[in-house]
Amino acid sequence: MTQIRYAGNSYAARAGESVLDTFLRLGVEFPFSCRKGTCHGCLCRVTAGVIPAEAQRGLDAERCAQGYALACRLRPAGDMEIVSGKAPAAAPACPAARRSPPVTLPDAEMWQALQQGVLLNTLLEDFYTRVYADARLAPFFHGVTKQRAIEKQFLFLRQLFTGEKVYFGDRPRNAHHWMVISDELFDYREHLMESCLRAHGLPEYLITRWLAMEEGFRADLVKAEPRKRVMGGMELPVDGFGETVMEVGTLCDSCGGEIDAGTPVRYHLRLGTTYCPGCALSA
Numbered sequence: 001m002t003q004i005r006y007a008g009n010s011y012a013a014r015a016g017e018s019v020l021d022t023f024l025r026l027g028v029e030f031p032f033s034c035r036k037g038t039c040h041g042c043l044c045r046v047t048a049g050v051i052p053a054e055a056q057r058g059l060d061a062e063r064c065a066q067g068y069a070l071a072c073r074l075r076p077a078g079d080m081e082i083v084s085g086k087a088p089a090a091a092p093a094c095p096a097a098r099r100s101p102p103v104t105l106p107d108a109e110m111w112q113a114l115q116q117g118v119l120l121n122t123l124l125e126d127f128y129t130r131v132y133a134d135a136r137l138a139p140f141f142h143g144v145t146k147q148r149a150i151e152k153q154f155l156f157l158r159q160l161f162t163g164e165k166v167y168f169g170d171r172p173r174n175a176h177h178w179m180v181i182s183d184e185l186f187d188y189r190e191h192l193m194e195s196c197l198r199a200h201g202l203p204e205y206l207i208t209r210w211l212a213m214e215e216g217f218r219a220d221l222v223k224a225e226p227r228k229r230v231m232g233g234m235e236l237p238v239d240g241f242g243e244t245v246m247e248v249g250t251l252c253d254s255c256g257g258e259i260d261a262g263t264p265v266r267y268h269l270r271l272g273t274t275y276c277p278g279c280a281l282s283a
């Protein structure tokens with residue numbers, strides 16, 4: 001039976017039953033009203049487990065990216081963990097964030113100011129050139145090419161601002177699971193972004209809006225310890241190597257030699273770097 005972890009307890013859901021119905025059946029106190037996805041009163045946030053698309057229907061792109069879902073439409077396909085979707089009571093650490101306006105996404109005006117992606121691309125090129133030259137931020141990007149960082153960020157932002165489903169990478173909470181990012185480092189990167197947005201002439205009110213959007217990810221990224229990556233309700237190791245047999249040919253990330261399909265290889269769990277049998281011994 002599928003288990004739903006919530007507020008320190010675990011509840012067994014029946015097949016096809018929504019999280020809200022499970023809670024109501026078991027007498028678990030949980031906010032709700034219409035029970036049909038209109039009022040959003042049962043908004044929750046999935047912190048582990050797979051979210052069916054149906055449970056995010058009607059939510060904006062930012063909330064979807066942050067793992068929010070409606071408990072009345074959330075029918076778990078496997079074990080999951082949720083928290084109530086109410087906004088955290090604690091004030092954000094950054095003084096700029098406390099002045100943040102509410103974020104409404106998608107943001108057609110922002111996308112237009114970003115020249116339907118043309119300016120966004122230039123801007124990200126500049127931002128990541130600064131990041132890769134920055135002694136504090138560059139080490140996080142070891143093993144990631146600048147081009148890959150730009151492309152992923154571009155698609156992520158395009159999806160947020162336009163609402164088009166074009167980003168298939170990890171949600172920020174998972175993508176940054178191993179990174180120890182303090183509030184101060186988050187602010188530091190934020191200031192770099194802010195000066196970049198200004199240098200490329202984005203109007204001040206849109207800079208404020210952009211920063212407010214990024215602020216929404218602070219709670220996902222800032223942490224004192226690495227966090228495990230959660231996929232399909234399962235926690236994956238933070239680091240280390242796995243072994244597999246290649247289904248298609250590739251090149252060894254260490255010696256550059258060819259690896260044929262059918263060859264057993266070693267790969268880094270986080271970076272995905274793959275080592276041929278010869279290099280695997282020293283990886």
Ligand code: HEM
Nearest residue numbers: 140141144152153156169170172175181185186189214217
């Ligand atoms: C100090 C703050 C931050 C640091 C050090 C950081 C670092 C990184 C690094 C190293 C990657 C590459 C991961 C990889 O490809 O393996 C990455 C990816 C990414 N970051 Fe950040 N980041 C920060 C803040 C943010 C913020 C505020 C956002 C959201 C607005 C964000 C969104 C993303 C996204 C969407 C990806 C791509 C995820 C994927 O690879 O699937 N990051 N970040």
